[in-house]
Amino acid sequence: MGVALRDARRSVTSWCRRHTIGGDGAVAAARRGQRPGEPGTLSREEELELIDVLRGTYPDTFGLTDELWTRQSLAALVQRRFDRPLDATDLGAYLRAWGVGPREPRERACGLCVDAVERWVRVDYPAISRAAQEHGAEIYWIGRIRLRGTMPAADVISAVSARGRVRFMITTPSVDPPLPRDFLLRLSGEEGDPVHVIVDGSWPRGEWPRRLPARITLHPLPSCGRLTPP
Template identity: 80%
Template structure:
């Protein structure tokens, strides 16, 4: 009976994670009424090349003054790499197609966890926002989506602030990939700002980076695979 219970719990946790990761990101992003490759847009080949160029690489490696990728730094890279002028609104359309559009807290949960997430938002989240305001800290909602149409596959790890600013990186997924430590550290920036980070069910606690600086407070969003996930750790709707 104990083995059967463990297997059932493992299956539920795996399903929850797959749902949370989603898979709703996709290439090629185009505006309504336009086709990929038209003026002001990237061709599909350019978009795939761009995704490959971003894998595991941060803006400072391209001499861009950003800790993580944003609409602004991606716009600059597109201009430099493809000699194509593109406004940040169009770049934002690509990011939304990649799965970085706005998501309410309940949308970050699988069907089995929605009630727990809504309860958490009512009971736990207000204390986090008060702590962030007291310390002039930023609140980020962390998650990931898997892009369709790339080879090899690509995961977009994103952090969306309570003000709606998106920061992200692209990785090549492996079996049970941990939450990238470098990504979390870069949220704090060179100024070492205090940040509160809400982590969705994409990563169980044992895949979080350990021994983070005290200025980085991690909070788990309730998930099927977490015991006691509603208790804050050491977060606003997100995008």
């Protein structure tokens, strides 16, 4: 492959990864135009404080039972820290603003990869679904979103099951951060439940952890970073 073509492919890959990582996350208070003290809301300052508290931590850090952050554990932390109840609707608004929640496969692809993802859904995904059923495994879709409006910057790593269950964590981004091994182990749970994890273009294969337990199976969603060179 010539130098010009290789450089062009590298530029396309870089653009696609920025598109995937830099998507929808935003501080919810700014997006919703909330006023401090409204029922079921946090002020912008409280939300930023919450994000900092969540950064790099898991629920068990605070004596909560979930392996990864969920709506329930997030509600418990908000109640404990701010003495304010947030119901499922309120929490859902924050998580959607942060980029956490179900997304269609095509929404996880950059504009150049949509056709490949749609073919993958028709051809490859049914086999993954059958394998998960045979193993009694849960299917999760995992991705990363850059959360705008925070200082320092924050990435939201989330896994959404085929049944809509949400698990997430917040990290401080670094240069080309790998897919977190600990996140995958916690996704499987203390009981070691089998999981099939579909990884979007946030992480190319070279950034996947090696020698994972057999109960964790990773599947790449097509992305420009994984296209086979001619």
